[in-house]
Amino acid sequence: MSDLEQFRAETREWLQANCPEEMRQPVRGPEDHCWGGRKWQFQSDAQRVWMERMAEKGWTAPQWPQEYGGGGLTPEQAAILDEEMKRINARSPVSNFGFWMLGPALLKFGSDELKRKHLPPICRGEIRWCQGYSEPNAGSDLASLQTRAEDQGDHFLVNGQKIWTSYADKADWIFCLVRTDPNATKHNGISFVLFDMETPGVTTRPIELISGESPFCETFFDDVKVEKDAVVGELNRGWDVAKYLLTHERNNIGGEPPGYLKGRALGPLAAEHVGTENGKLADSALRADIARLETDHMAFRALVAKVRAEAEAGEGVGALSAVLKYYGTELNKRRYELMMDAMGAEGLEWESERTQGGMFASEWLRSKGNSIEGGTSEVMLGIVSKRVLGLPDA
Amino acid sequence: MRLNDEQQMLQDSVARLMADKGPVSRLRELRDSRDEKGYDQPLWQAMVEAGLTGILVPEEHGGIAFGLVGAGLVAQEIGRNLSVTPFLSTAVLGATALSTGATAEQQSQWLPAIAEGTALVALAVDEGAKHRPDNLSTRYEGGKISGDKLLVLDGHVADLLLVAATDGQDIALYLVDPKASGVTIERTIMADSRNAARIHFDNVDAEPMADGAAALRAALRAGRAVLAAELAGLSREVFERTLGYLKERKQFGRLIGTFQALQHRAAQLMIDVTMTEALALQALDACDNNADNADAQVFAAKGKAARTALLAGQEGVQMHGGIGMTDEFDIGFFLKRARAGGETLGDANFCADRFATLGGY
Numbered sequence: 001m002s003d004l005e006q007f008r009a010e011t012r013e014w015l016q017a018n019c020p021e022e023m024r025q026p027v028r029g030p031e032d033h034c035w036g037g038r039k040w041q042f043q044s045d046a047q048r049v050w051m052e053r054m055a056e057k058g059w060t061a062p063q064w065p066q067e068y069g070g071g072g073l074t075p076e077q078a079a080i081l082d083e084e085m086k087r088i089n090a091r092s093p094v095s096n097f098g099f100w101m102l103g104p105a106l107l108k109f110g111s112d113e114l115k116r117k118h119l120p121p122i123c124r125g126e127i128r129w130c131q132g133y134s135e136p137n138a139g140s141d142l143a144s145l146q147t148r149a150e151d152q153g154d155h156f157l158v159n160g161q162k163i164w165t166s167y168a169d170k171a172d173w174i175f176c177l178v179r180t181d182p183n184a185t186k187h188n189g190i191s192f193v194l195f196d197m198e199t200p201g202v203t204t205r206p207i208e209l210i211s212g213e214s215p216f217c218e219t220f221f222d223d224v225k226v227e228k229d230a231v232v233g234e235l236n237r238g239w240d241v242a243k244y245l246l247t248h249e250r251n252n253i254g255g256e257p258p259g260y261l262k263g264r265a266l267g268p269l270a271a272e273h274v275g276t277e278n279g280k281l282a283d284s285a286l287r288a289d290i291a292r293l294e295t296d297h298m299a300f301r302a303l304v305a306k307v308r309a310e311a312e313a314g315e316g317v318g319a320l321s322a323v324l325k326y327y328g329t330e331l332n333k334r335r336y337e338l339m340m341d342a343m344g345a346e347g348l349e350w351e352s353e354r355t356q357g358g359m360f361a362s363e364w365l366r367s368k369g370n371s372i373e374g375g376t377s378e379v380m381l382g383i384v385s386k387r388v389l390g391l392p393d394a
Numbered sequence: 395m396r397l398n399d400e401q402q403m404l405q406d407s408v409a410r411l412m413a414d415k416g417p418v419s420r421l422r423e424l425r426d427s428r429d430e431k432g433y434d435q436p437l438w439q440a441m442v443e444a445g446l447t448g449i450l451v452p453e454e455h456g457g458i459a460f461g462l463v464g465a466g467l468v469a470q471e472i473g474r475n476l477s478v479t480p481f482l483s484t485a486v487l488g489a490t491a492l493s494t495g496a497t498a499e500q501q502s503q504w505l506p507a508i509a510e511g512t513a514l515v516a517l518a519v520d521e522g523a524k525h526r527p528d529n530l531s532t533r534y535e536g537g538k539i540s541g542d543k544l545l546v547l548d549g550h551v552a553d554l555l556l557v558a559a560t561d562g563q564d565i566a567l568y569l570v571d572p573k574a575s576g577v578t579i580e581r582t583i584m585a586d587s588r589n590a591a592r593i594h595f596d597n598v599d600a601e602p603m604a605d606g607a608a609a610l611r612a613a614l615r616a617g618r619a620v621l622a623a624e625l626a627g628l629s630r631e632v633f634e635r636t637l638g639y640l641k642e643r644k645q646f647g648r649l650i651g652t653f654q655a656l657q658h659r660a661a662q663l664m665i666d667v668t669m670t671e672a673l674a675l676q677a678l679d680a681c682d683n684n685a686d687n688a689d690a691q692v693f694a695a696k697g698k699a700a701r702t703a704l705l706a707g708q709e710g711v712q713m714h715g716g717i718g719m720t721d722e723f724d725i726g727f728f729l730k731r732a733r734a735g736g737e738t739l740g741d742a743n744f745c746a747d748r749f750a751t752l753g754g755y
Contacts, residue, residue, distance in 0.1 A: 267755030281755050291746035294753065295694040302672035309396045323665050378658070385657035389637055389664060394652045 007077055011084045018053045020046035024089045036094040037128025038172045054093035055124045061099055064107065068115050069123030097166070098122035098129035101245050102175045105192070109233035109241050118173075118194065130197070132162040132176035132219060133242065140379050142177075143186045143239060149178040149193060149226060156180070156193070158201075158224040164373070168204040168217035171197055181236050192238035195226045211365035212358070246375065257332050259363045261339060266290050270342035286341055293334050300327055319387035326380035329370035336367040395679045397463075404460065405467045408446070409474075415440050416477030418724045424478055425587040431551050432581070432589040434478045438511065441479060448509030450489040450616070455505035457489070462616055466623035466678040470671075473627030473735075476727055478588065480514050482620060483548040488515025490616040491556050491567055495609025500569060500601070504554060516552035517567075517613060518543035518593055525740040527558065527565070527614060532595065534559040534568055539600040542592070545738065549591025550581040557600065558610055566606030567613070574598050586727070586734035615689065617739050618696040619681055622674040625699035625735050629667045629706040632728045636660070636710045643715075656713060663709050670695075670702040690752045697745030700736030707732035 001009070023046050027033065034040070034047050042048040054060050057071060062078040064070020073081065103122055106115050121127040138145040147160025158178055168174070173196055181189030197204075201224040207216040233241050256262065261269075267281070267290050274283045281287035307320055340347050343360055350358035371377040385391045397405065416437040424434060441447055449465050451457020458464075465486055472481060489508050492501055492515075507513035519527055521543060532541025539559050549555070555570040555577075572579060576598040582590050603609050637660055640651030650656055677695035680688040707729030711718040718725050736742065 265753065267750060267753045271755050276755070280751070287750050287755060288743065288746055290755065291750040291753070292697075295698050295746065295749060296669075298691065298694045299669035299673040299698050302676040303669045305395070305676070306672045313396070323668070327665055327669070381658040381661045382654070384661040384664065385654075389657075389660055391637075391640060391651040391657050391660065392649055394648070394654075 004076055004080065008080045008084065011081055012087075014057070015084055015088060015090060018050075019085075019088060019090045020050055022046035023050040023091045023093075025091075026089065027091060032091065034092070034094045034125070035096045035128055035167070035170065036125030037096065037170065038126070039170060040125075040128065050091070051093045051125045058123065060093050060095075060125060061103060061119075061123045064103060064119060064123065068107075068119035069121075070119070094125040096122075096128045097131050097171070097175075098127060098173075101131055102129050102194075105175070105232060105241050105245055108244060109192070113229070114194070114232060127172045128167070128170065130165050130168045130171035130174050130219075132165050132168075132174045134164045135161060136163050140376055142242070143190065145177055145179060145190065147176070147178050147221060148182065149180050149191065151180070151228075155228055156226040158193075158195070158221045158226050160221050162219040162221075163207075163216075165204070165217045165219045166215045168197070168219045169206060173197060174202075174219070175232070177238055177242055180238075184236060187239045189236055190238040190242070191235050192232040192241040193226055194230045194232065195224065199224050199226070201225075209366065210368070211362045214366075257335050257367075259366075260359060261335060261363070266294065266335060266338055266342070269339070273342045273344065273346060286338070289341070290338055293331070293338060297331055297335075300331055303327075319383055322375070322380040322383040323388070325375060326371075326377050326384070330377060332370050333367050336364040340364050395676055397467075397675075401463060401467060404464055405471070407444070408468050408471045411440060411444060412437075412471040412475040412477050416472070416475050416479070418476050418727055421476045421478050421587060421727060422724075432478070432583070433480055433548065433551070437477060438479050441481070442511030445509075446481070447485045447511050448489070449485055450493065451485075451505050451509045452493055455493075455501060456509040457505065461682040462619055462678040463675065463682055465616070465620050466674060469620045469624035470627030470630075470674075473624035473629075473731075474631040476628070476731055480548045480551070480589075482617065482624070483517065483552070484508055484513070484515045486620045487517040487547075487613045487617045488554070488556065491515075491517065491603075491609040491613035494612035495567065495603040495605040495607070496569075497604045500603065507553075513553040514548055514551055515554045515556060516546050516549045516572075516591070517556045517558075517617075518546045518549065519558040519610070519614070520545045525737075525744055527610070527740075530558055530560055530565055532557065532559040534561045534566075534600060534602075537600060538597045539568055539570060539595045540597050541595050543595070544582070544590070544592045546591045546593050547738070548589045549593055550579050550589065555593070556609075556613075557595065559600070564607050565610065566603065567609045568600040568602055568606060570595070570598055570600050584734050586730040588731075588734060614739060615681060615692050618745075619674070619678050619692045621735055621739060622670075622677060622692070622695035622699035625703040625732065626667070626671045626674045628728055628731060628735070629670060629699070629703045632703075632706040632710040632725065632732075633660075633663055633667050635725060636663075636706075636713050639714055650713075659709060660713075663706060666702045666705060670699050673698055687752075690749055693740075693745040693749040693752070696740060697742040697749065700732075700742040700745070703732035704729075704736055 022044060034051055058066055058069060059071045062071040062073045062081050066072035106118060133142060135145050135147060149156035149158045173194060175194050177190055178193055179189050180191040201222040203220045204217045207214055207218060270290060271281055274281060276282055347360040349355045350361055416434055420434050445458045446468055448457030449460045453459050492504050504513060521530055539557055552572055555572050556567045557570050558565055558567055576596040578594040580592045582592055584590050640656060640660060643650045674695045677691040680691045710725045711729055714725050717723050
């Protein structure tokens with residue numbers, strides 16, 4: 001047996017013995033997702049046990065080094081773990097921004113001391129992180145951010161406001177972009193700092209969207225004391241870290257629809273609502289629109305497959321991630337528009353049990369944010385124009 | 395999908411061949427000289443020598459049986475250069491129909507001739523303004539065919555006509571000698587300066603195939619997939635020429651490529667072109683591998699390619715401004731071919747209709 005086959009056999013056996021039955025049931029909604037952290041209320045013993053056992057193996061962060069609480073797996077082994085978990089429908093044991101964003105940033109830019117301090121609690125599900133990037137006056141032009149950290153000798157004093165901080169009200173720590181040199185050019189005076197959300201002077205307020213409740217918050221900093229060794233990477237070089245993570249974020253956005261439309265073909269769904277004539281959708285214009293959307297989606301998937309194959313061959317994705325972000329999110333918006341066209345009045349019910357409290361309209365409205373968050377479509381097209389097409393600046 | 399080494403080599407050599415022997419200037423020469431044959435004979439001869447005419451002909455009949463991905467790669471370069479050849483009519487539609495549904499005897503007679511470049515074949519399906527291959531009135535009865543066809547690609551130079559007709563039950567392909575009595579051929583030069591013909595059949599001798607219905611289905615699918623690749627190549631070329639112009643043309647004291655209104659449109663066009671290329675290649679590969687959803691992929695690819703090519707042609711002319719409107723400048727040739735190629739074997743609406751039906755709605 002090859003080493004990988006051996007690994008697969010052992011993994012399968014371990015998962016079989018250690019993944020509780022309840023954690024193999026399909027996820028019913030966001031409440032089944034384990035976020036971890038100090039304030040986390042486990043939904044069941046099984047959820048807690050599953051997280052703890054996986055953390056013990058280092059498999060909550062399979063590819064992070066073992067010395068920092070990860071599993072130390074190779075990409076091949078991690079792929080096997082993933083396959084074996086999918087095979088038994090095992091839920092993710094725990095995940096939050098610490099795993100997706102901060103971890104990769106610390107591993108690339110952080111000092112050994114910062115890694116030792118912060119990575120193991122993430123792996124154990126003890127600390128939940130949020131991201132402090134955008135500000136009311138720094139959206140697409142993120143580098144113009146104004147939240148400032150003043151050097152007070154043995155610590156920084158942070159003052160300012162962040163917006164779109166997802167789950168800030170539930171998170172324990174924040175990774176945050178702050179201006180540490182107000183006199184430098186805008187990209188050069190920013191630092192990437194870490195601090196506890198329970199530090200005096202931090203307050204949060206949830207944001208209600210056009211789609212209803214949301215995980216987004218406004219977060220305010222009023223004379224917040226931050227340790228000077230809490231800077232990731234070099235002082236005033238935080239933009240490098242931010243840029244690295246933004247590319248990371250973009251790769252996670254776009255493509256397949258979330259929510260109700262996940263795995264549901266739009267054509268047959270529309271047929272249920274608008275009816276058919278001679279086997280064809282009764283609304284011929286809608287039928288053509290759906291066929292065009294699905295054609296474009298098939299073309300998009302072909303492109304994604306090609307980009308992945310090239311990335312695996314080491315050719316790199318680079319600026320093409322902007323292409324995928326742009327087109328994937330625009331497709332998703334079109335898909336929800338057509339879903340609403342198809343559902344008509346039934347999709348518009350905002351407070352009925354039939355729609356589980358306006359789920360359809362809410363998801364439709366939420367999709368509008370896809371082409372804004374993580375870089376607007378217009379910013380993406382700008383990146384493509386300059387970095388892929390080589391068109392000159394004005 | 396990614397090309398294997400063999401396919402990559404084919405692409406490189408065909409790209410050189412087409413750029414060298416079949417550039418856009420040849421299309422212009424053929425058009426201006428009102429060439430009688432209406433295709434590029436030296437280029438076709440070079441393609442014969444390179445084995446490209448037999449790219450879909452089985453090896454036992456003297457071909458190289460490279461598969462549809464290979465044929466698509468050739469078509470892509472044809473699209474980039476607007477090379478004028480009977481590749482689609484003969485090497486794709488003719489070869490696919492005959493190798494799929496013809497009798498052994500018919501195959502031995504015609505397939506080697508296609509590979510050797512001694513015979514041209516034309517497929518006669520359409521009867522009206524739009525491609526409606528399931529609704530034909532041309533009749534086959536008692537060994538004779540009667541009816542009217544149009545948009546018969548390379549019809550006036552063909553040595554063999556494959557005619558779609560109904561016997562009252564099935565629609566199938568029949569072999570007809572273009573010189574047979576009762577055949578009247580009118581060459582119709584199209585807007586893209588390509589060959590097509592209107593053909594009238596008045597009680598003409600016709601020869602059935604072993605499975606003429608399967609031959610028609612296979613030919614149409616292969617033709618659509620290969621046309622998608624041609625239109626993808628055309629779109630890529632228009633995009634690159636246009637991008638080049640944005641980087642050299644100055645107005646208001648600056649390069650027009652610095653204007654955001656044009657930058658974003660150029661970026662969107664690039665994205666559509668890149669997706670179209672990926673989808674066309676994937677559809678061709680799906681046909682070669684007989685994938686379950688190959689039909690849906692081909693309709694998607696042909697429909698998408700038709701729209702992308704037309705968009706590229708329109709944006710190409712618009713972004714070139716006044717010079718783009720002149721006949722002296724080449725960009726207009728691409729717009730013309732985009733529309734003609736988009737219409738051939740089913741336009742974007744036809745493809746969307748079939749795609750939707752296959753999707754169950």
